[in-house]
Amino acid sequence: MFEITYDLVVFITGLMAVLASLGVILCSSPIYCALYLIGHMICLALLFLLYHAEFVAAVQIIVYAGAVMILFLFIIALLGGRKEIQEASFERFMALSFAGTLFGELLLAATVGPTKPIQGAVDAQVLAEVGSAKVVGLELFSRHLVPFELASVLLLVAAVGIICLAKFPSAPLKRRTR
């Protein structure tokens, strides 16, 4: 009995994620686009949660829905989110044909058959611990330590660079801040 309800909840959450991501590209108002994207990320976090990866779900919400999307809304607020006017053009036609091709490929993929779990590489014990804080931490700080640190340096460089680009061409403000 529990299985049916669980599968139903997973299905509904996945459906909502798909609908929200459709909303991102189909909505004409930038604020609502951003909100749909937030909704999509929350649905993804819920899916992680349903698959017992609590840590990944929390991180998904903190990093993407919490921090990144706030900055999106910030920029929309500062630039003034104006509705864009939809009109038929060559680019639009191209985009639609690409989307159609991708959808066709997706349908082809569905004919392969139901998805099967990978045999051998992961047993039940490994599967139970996937997504817990401990496993993620051990992987990140042992096998992937160098790429992880390099990525953090790269992000720091990007952050410093964007401040330099944004701030210094104009005359620096004189402020009496301590």
Place this chain on the structure above:
Amino acid sequence: MSEFFDEVMEFIDPLFEPAFIIGSIKAMVIAGALLGVVPLLVWLERRLMGRFQVRLGPNRVGPLGLGQPFADSIKLLFKESIIQSSADKFLYHLAPAVVVFTAIVAFAVIPFGEPVTVLGQEIGLWGANINSGILFIFAISGMGIYGMVLAGLSSNNKYSLMGGLRSSAQMISYELALGLSALSVIVLTGSLNLIDLVESQATVPYIILQPLAFLLFFIAGVAETNRAPFDLPEAEQELVAGFHTEYTGMKFAMFFMGEYINMVTMSAMITLLFLGGWNAYGLPLWPILAFSLKVFFLLCVFIWLRSTFPRLRYDRLMTFGWKVLLPLCILNLLVTSVIKVL
């Protein structure tokens, strides 16, 4: 007909499992208690503020003025709801709901006592016991920022927009300090589970082992709940009322409900992380009473701070957050980790 009935029952059946019933009752009790505590907190704040400023505060309606919050609530409920014609109606209505919803949901993982046995069922005194409990609270309270940003964006008012932007910038900045200072406690415990955190403080609370982390967490917590002296998003002199300038009636009150519930959640967090949760340390108190007393004390400190300190200037607030609080947090974390490893 009976086949159809069976199929319906198959879907409804899990709803009658004890775990589901207990969960629903817990959810209702937590939500009800949090909403009920808000008027009392408003009363407490007004009475205490009165005392701090050498006056009486509201004492006319009912015994000790306890009728005042109810009179206020009734007034707010019956007030006309005015919506700006140029506002985005949907987002305008959504914003206060987001604030209250996230405030209540964040409280779901807070444990306030040891498990008790009722009718043969062991019931933990928490909404949910998840392994990444503390991250869950950070995640959900991070979502609460959207309520304020959306209120600012949808009102179509410059003051609201400024208030919304300020609140989001402030809360993102101080969330870092909040998380990093909590991290030094997590390093000591080795667990993200709030119940493990409390149980590891059975002999000594972390406020003694980590006084600096406690101070940093407390300051960041005050800023995170937008309380004075960090209530820049709603600074009256500069921004009229910040992100809720355009709101009236109950929707206006919902922002305050969110703020007060966040205050309770933050006090509970500080209690769990630094004051030893429900551990009474030898005093003859029930666990739940010990927890409540600690939370009550912290709430009084929040109010005390409001009536003591003047509001910071906005650039000073950001400078303080990024150039003082954050380096101190990182330093504290570094020292704690080194000591832990050694």
